[in-house]
Amino acid sequence: MAQNNLARNIAEEPKTYVSSPEQTPDEVATKQVHVATKLQISPFEKLLIVSGxxxxxxxxLLVVSSKIALSNAQHQLQHVDTQIVNVRNDNTNLNQQIGELQSSSRLEKVxxxxxxxxxNANIRNVTK
Incomplete structure (x- = not known):
């Protein structure tokens, strides 16, 4: 509780004591109590604040640019993945066409x- 009162005392304006008629103005000035004074910021502290x-x-800015670069990389990755899927589909279709064109019924028809x-004596099976 004493600390709470201390905080209130610091926030108050400087107090002056009532002078008695016997006191001189110099004695009154020395009895003034200045509790709260504003500290000056040194040049080194200013330099620290500015540099910080x-x-x-x-x-x-580095974090924002990294996020933008990451987003662009993800976009490019998605584009490449789409191209890979398209090429695989094309390969599957072409392999199916090769199978259809190599079928024995089609070869007999041609x-x-x-x-x-x-x-049958002239037929040879060749594998890779």
Missing amino acids: SVILTVLM AKQGNMSLK
Whole structure:
């Protein structure tokens, strides 16, 4: 509780005591109590405040630019992923077409149109 009263005393204006008729003006001036005085900021403290503010501003800008770069990288990654999916779909479609074109029924049909015949002795299976 004593600390609360101390805070109130500091916030108050300087007090002057009532002088008695026997006191001189010099004695009255020495009895004035100045509780709260404003401290001056030294040049070093000003330099610290300014440099701290500059560093803080630079760090904030760095964070914002990093977020923008991250967002752009994610956008590019999404674009590349979309291209990969499209190429895989194209490859699947082309593999399906290759399977259809290599089917034995189709090959026999093309052979009949070209007046060719199929001899099992001439067939070889080649794998990679």
